[in-house]
Amino acid sequence: MFYSNKLAVLLNRWPGKERFGMYRFLPVFFVLGAVLEFSMIKWQVGEVNFYSIYKKKQAQKIILAEMNNAADESV
Incomplete structure (x- = not known):
């Protein structure tokens, strides 16, 4: 130690x-x-930082959830 x-x-x-x-x-x-x-x-590293990646991932999750809800409602 x-x-x-x-x-x-x-x-x-x-x-x-x-x-x-x-x-x-x-x-x-x-x-x-x-x-x-x-x-x-x-x-920032180049054009990317942690916050911009986080916002992009959150937007993708929201869009995916809305697409799944729209697909479920149309069935």
């Missing part, structure tokens, strides 16, 4: 140990999640 004295010192110096216990790191992970979400929406 990986163990680092510098990491242990850093984690022990992190505030809120007595009051929050292991949950004192929760704000860090919340911010990391927000940064990840922001990057998925704003950063």
